[in-house]
Amino acid sequence: MxxxxxxxxxxxxxxxxxxxxxxxxxxxxxxxDEELQRSGHFxxxxxxxxxxxxxxxxxxNGKISTTDGPFAETKEQLGGFILIESRDLxxxxxxxxxxxxxxxxxxxxxxxxELERK
Amino acid sequence: xxxxxGIPDSLxxxxxxDARETLRETIDEIYRVESRRVLATLIRLLGDFDLAEEALHxxxxxxxxxxxxxxxxxxxxxxxxxxxxxxxxxxIRRRVRFDSSLAQIANELGPNTEDPFEVxxxxxxxxxxxxxxxxxxxxxxPDAQIALTLRTVCGLTTEEIAHAFLTPPPTIAQRIVRxxxxxxxxxxxxxxxxHTELPDxxxxxxxxxxxxxxxGYSASFGESLTRHDLSSEAIRLGRLLIELLPEPxxxxxxxxxxxxxxxxxxxxxxxxxxxxxNEQDRSLWDHAQISEGLSLIQQALVSRRFGPYTIQxxxxxxxxxxxxxxxxxxxxIVALYDILNQADPSPIIELNRAVAVAMCDGPAAGLELxxxxxxxxDLKDYHFxxxxxxxxxxxxxxxxxxxxxxxxxxxxSQQKSxxxxxxxxxxxx
Numbered sequence: 001m002x003x004x005x006x007x008x009x010x011x012x013x014x015x016x017x018x019x020x021x022x023x024x025x026x027x028x029x030x031x032x033d034e035e036l037q038r039s040g041h042f043x044x045x046x047x048x049x050x051x052x053x054x055x056x057x058x059x060x061n062g063k064i065s066t067t068d069g070p071f072a073e074t075k076e077q078l079g080g081f082i083l084i085e086s087r088d089l090x091x092x093x094x095x096x097x098x099x100x101x102x103x104x105x106x107x108x109x110x111x112x113x114e115l116e117r118k
Numbered sequence: 119x120x121x122x123x124g125i126p127d128s129l130x131x132x133x134x135x136d137a138r139e140t141l142r143e144t145i146d147e148i149y150r151v152e153s154r155r156v157l158a159t160l161i162r163l164l165g166d167f168d169l170a171e172e173a174l175h176x177x178x179x180x181x182x183x184x185x186x187x188x189x190x191x192x193x194x195x196x197x198x199x200x201x202x203x204x205x206x207x208x209x210i211r212r213r214v215r216f217d218s219s220l221a222q223i224a225n226e227l228g229p230n231t232e233d234p235f236e237v238x239x240x241x242x243x244x245x246x247x248x249x250x251x252x253x254x255x256x257x258x259x260p261d262a263q264i265a266l267t268l269r270t271v272c273g274l275t276t277e278e279i280a281h282a283f284l285t286p287p288p289t290i291a292q293r294i295v296r297x298x299x300x301x302x303x304x305x306x307x308x309x310x311x312x313h314t315e316l317p318d319x320x321x322x323x324x325x326x327x328x329x330x331x332x333x334g335y336s337a338s339f340g341e342s343l344t345r346h347d348l349s350s351e352a353i354r355l356g357r358l359l360i361e362l363l364p365e366p367x368x369x370x371x372x373x374x375x376x377x378x379x380x381x382x383x384x385x386x387x388x389x390x391x392x393x394x395x396n397e398q399d400r401s402l403w404d405h406a407q408i409s410e411g412l413s414l415i416q417q418a419l420v421s422r423r424f425g426p427y428t429i430q431x432x433x434x435x436x437x438x439x440x441x442x443x444x445x446x447x448x449x450x451i452v453a454l455y456d457i458l459n460q461a462d463p464s465p466i467i468e469l470n471r472a473v474a475v476a477m478c479d480g481p482a483a484g485l486e487l488x489x490x491x492x493x494x495x496d497l498k499d500y501h502f503x504x505x506x507x508x509x510x511x512x513x514x515x516x517x518x519x520x521x522x523x524x525x526x527x528x529x530x531s532q533q534k535s536x537x538x539x540x541x542x543x544x545x546x547x
Contacts, residue, residue, distance in 0.1 A: 001305045088307040089257060090315070111304045 009105025
């Protein structure tokens with residue numbers, strides 16, 4: 001079963017780290033992706049640029065509306081994701097708990113809904 | 119079906135009245151003792167809560183018909199599991215024609231060849247522990263955990279749960295439906311957590327049991343007398359849990375519940391008012407529950423792996439051992455609160471410790487600690503801190519301060535019997 005681990009954190013939370021600590025942390029995150037590749041859980045993972053660079057797009061009555069930034073104003077923002085294949089939710093929770101950013105922010109684990117063409 | 123707790127009423131057979139009545143009683147008894155275990159096994163075999171409940175119901179319906187002719191089988195539990203599985207597979211096969219999503223389940227179940235009358239498995243694994251951990255999975259909300267556990271593990275009907283929680287039945291029904299959907303959609307596995315996950319997951323289970331207990335314990339006087347059934351249900355769950363998983367904290371929780379429950383008859387006056395521990399008639403305490411609680415605490419303590427529930431039970435035990443309120447070893451209670459505050463720090467524990475300090479070192483010492491908590495800004499909307507503050511002020515002759523605090527407590531308290539208690543204290547000032 002596929003799960004998307006959505007990584008939320010307050011961008012401010014990482015400002016407490018020194019430059020060297022930031023580098024070590026990024027390396028740790030990349031190393032975890034590789035570990036998931038070796039264990040066969042990895043499908044895809046990316047970090048996201050700041051929400052300041054985001055736009056929100058909607059189509060209403062055939063008209064495209066584009067607005068600045070994300071829809072909801074929350075302190076924690078979506079900062080990246082890891083798409084995994086795992087046996088079940090318990091397995092997915094164990095994997096999510098080891099994502100390095102789980103120590104600063106929170107990981108939302110969402111089962112993937114497989115759309116079928118009918 | 120889904121909610122069909124109990125066994126069907128139709129006994130349409132050519133038996134005489136007495137034999138029919140005897141069989142009916144036998145099957146009722148088997149339902150009472152075995153139905154949860156049969157259900158737990160069927161959930162594993164069928165991989166679905168709803169299919170398993172339906173299968174359980176069908177197995178008992180079939181038992182009513184067949185046992186009348188063929189007698190009660192040697193191992194009714196194995197028979198029921200086997201017939202339930204057989205019926206479910208039959209149903210699924212029939213429904214696959216209309217609902218293709220069942221095809222996968224049908225394939226996984228394999229061929230339906232087993233003859234239920236051949237089954238003679240004396241020791242089918244007891245799978246109720248899987249059931250408990252699945253119903254109390256942390257991915258479900260606490261409300262859903264409670265409703266699903268009471269429905270599935272305890273076998274209460276939706277109406278019974280709704281009545282006990284003073285909630286409309288459709289709300290409870292919806293919680294259960296949503297919980298089952300989440301188990302299916304998010305693929306919450308039907309398993310006992312691994313060794314590394316066990317401590318965290320056990321905490322959730324214990325929390326659910328204690329919430330059920332407190333719902334029954336704190337609300338058992340006044341308007342709704344039936345709610346105390348929840349406390350007995352929680353104790354029953356606690357017993358089941360330690361039978362399946364004798365972890366020290368599970369033993370500690372059972373001890374805590376028994377020691378609190380032992381005071382039930384002494385906690386409420388004939389007119390329905392709450393009676394505080396030091397004013398209770400201790401001859402009304404249930405001594406069988408106390409001695410069971412005390413021996414369970416010993417068991418938990420010697421393990422040296424106990425936690426907050428066991429320590430709280432140990433505090434309750436100090437009270438239980440005192441033959442009069444004056445004989446209470448408050449020094450030991452203060453020491454236990456110190457340990458508890460280390461294991462699980464909270465301002466509530468500090469408050470309870472302050473009350474215990476007042477009992478051994480006098481009201482002024484306790485008052486100082488309570489005022490320190492309030493000055494810090496903690497618990498200022500908690501009625502009990504104001505009534506404790508008022509009580510100590512009263513004993514120190516600070517009547518104006520006592521009055522102000524009793525009034526503040528009264529503003530914050532919701533519960534009828536507590537409000538009556540506070541009003542009585544105000545009048546007595």
